[in-house]
Amino acid sequence: MKSAPFEYARPTTLTEALDLLDRHGEDCKPLAGGQSLVPLLAMRLARPSLLVDLDRVPELRGFSAERVGAMATNAQLERRAGDLPPVIAAALPHIGHFQIRNRGTVGGSLAHLDPAGEWPALALLLEAELTVESKRLGRRTLSAGQFMRGPMTTALGADELLLSVSWPRWPAGARWAFAEVARRPGDFALAGAACTVIAGRTRAVVFAVGPLPQLAGDGGFEVTGDLHASAAYRREVGKRLLDRVMTQAAM
Amino acid sequence: MEQSLRVKVNGQAVKREVPPRLTLADFLRDRLRLTGTHLGCEHGVCGACTVLLDGDAVRACLLLAVQADGREVTTVEGMGEPGRLTPLQRAFLEHGAFQCGFCTPGFLATGEALLRSGRRLSRAELPDLLAGNLCRCTGYGPIVDAILEAAGSR
Numbered sequence: 001m002k003s004a005p006f007e008y009a010r011p012t013t014l015t016e017a018l019d020l021l022d023r024h025g026e027d028c029k030p031l032a033g034g035q036s037l038v039p040l041l042a043m044r045l046a047r048p049s050l051l052v053d054l055d056r057v058p059e060l061r062g063f064s065a066e067r068v069g070a071m072a073t074n075a076q077l078e079r080r081a082g083d084l085p086p087v088i089a090a091a092l093p094h095i096g097h098f099q100i101r102n103r104g105t106v107g108g109s110l111a112h113l114d115p116a117g118e119w120p121a122l123a124l125l126l127e128a129e130l131t132v133e134s135k136r137l138g139r140r141t142l143s144a145g146q147f148m149r150g151p152m153t154t155a156l157g158a159d160e161l162l163l164s165v166s167w168p169r170w171p172a173g174a175r176w177a178f179a180e181v182a183r184r185p186g187d188f189a190l191a192g193a194a195c196t197v198i199a200g201r202t203r204a205v206v207f208a209v210g211p212l213p214q215l216a217g218d219g220g221f222e223v224t225g226d227l228h229a230s231a232a233y234r235r236e237v238g239k240r241l242l243d244r245v246m247t248q249a250a251m
Numbered sequence: 252m253e254q255s256l257r258v259k260v261n262g263q264a265v266k267r268e269v270p271p272r273l274t275l276a277d278f279l280r281d282r283l284r285l286t287g288t289h290l291g292c293e294h295g296v297c298g299a300c301t302v303l304l305d306g307d308a309v310r311a312c313l314l315l316a317v318q319a320d321g322r323e324v325t326t327v328e329g330m331g332e333p334g335r336l337t338p339l340q341r342a343f344l345e346h347g348a349f350q351c352g353f354c355t356p357g358f359l360a361t362g363e364a365l366l367r368s369g370r371r372l373s374r375a376e377l378p379d380l381l382a383g384n385l386c387r388c389t390g391y392g393p394i395v396d397a398i399l400e401a402a403g404s405r
Binding site: 007010038039042055098099103187 | 254271272274294295298301312314320361364
């Protein structure tokens with residue numbers, strides 16, 4: 001349970017961080033809050049030769065009601081939950097335990113892309129845009145659907161950094177609901193769902209049930225089973241949670 | 252390559268050269284011999300290693316020591332001493348809020364953070380707020396009682 005050795009860099013500007021990623025590419029890994037990456041290092045599931053700690057890069061900090069810098073922590077957002085779309089405010093207390101939210105970042109969660117994570121589901125639900133940058137490709141903007149490629153897999157190149165995530169302004173009168181099931185409050189979701197009704201249009205996602213968060217449609221959704229819950233359990237609970245959030249949001 | 256680390260631990264400035272892969276928990280225990288911070292699961296689930304970083308409760312096993320550079324860490328050793336316990340430690344003692352004691356330093360750090368947060372702590376919601384700390388002796392009742400008493404005495 002101890003990491004293999006690695007080198008460590010702590011850039012203080014975005015340019016410096018992107019230079020490091022450009023030079024080291026596949027051998028290096030950006031470090032955000034470390035709440036997922038540090039255990040992966042300890043279990044030796046990740047073995048980068050260089051960690052680039054983004055903690056002191058000011059360009060990645062800060063957030064507003066419609067845009068969140070990648071290094072904003074979930075705890076920082078929670079303290080200003082009233083400024084955010086209410087469906088995000090409802091999801092925040094489910095993102096790990098509060099001790100994890102003190103360190104865990106929005107960008108870290110999205111770039112890690114655990115299918116049980118709340119942020120990937122919120123990004124899909126809110127039709128978010130993710131701004132990424134590298135020296136090689138410059139700055140580009142991806143939709144949530146383009147960004148998410150598979151479990152723990154994003155469209156980010158090895159030399160690319162996620163800078164921020166943004167979503168359309170939350171309109172007055174929009175309705176929403178969020179629900180998830182976990183063993184303990186704060187544990188990984190075994191199934192979850194969220195819904196918005198904006199200008200009469202209903203959009204719902206189900207997450208933590210399959211390889212990625214999925215938009216609810218007529219065709220059902222893909223499920224996978226593992227140690228924590230069977231595929232049959234996730235199909236059943238996912239369906240119930242979807243029904244619940246869609247009913248709540250419609251009321 | 253070792254990194255130089257300056258950190259304030261329990262009020263004392265510390266400077267050490269550390270390998271980047273060293274976690275804050277291992278730094279506290281092995282380099283500073285502050286063995287009050289306990290390591291259970293080492294992947295953020297059990298909460299035994301919880302310490303305060305600039306006043307916020309964090310997992311010392313999920314933090315590299317170098318990430319604490321320039322910051323302030325408080326461990327159980329910095330919370331009180333024999334004969335001069337903190338109100339929370341006194342409440343733990345009075346309620347018998349430990350059996351084997353392994354989880355206690357983590358619960359004290361979590362409890363201290365909750366008390367300092369200024370939020371109103373209710374018996375109904377406290378168990379959810381404590382969900383990030385495991386007590387394998389399952390002595391949760393007295394732990395909840397002790398934190399509520401310390402909250403009430405403020």
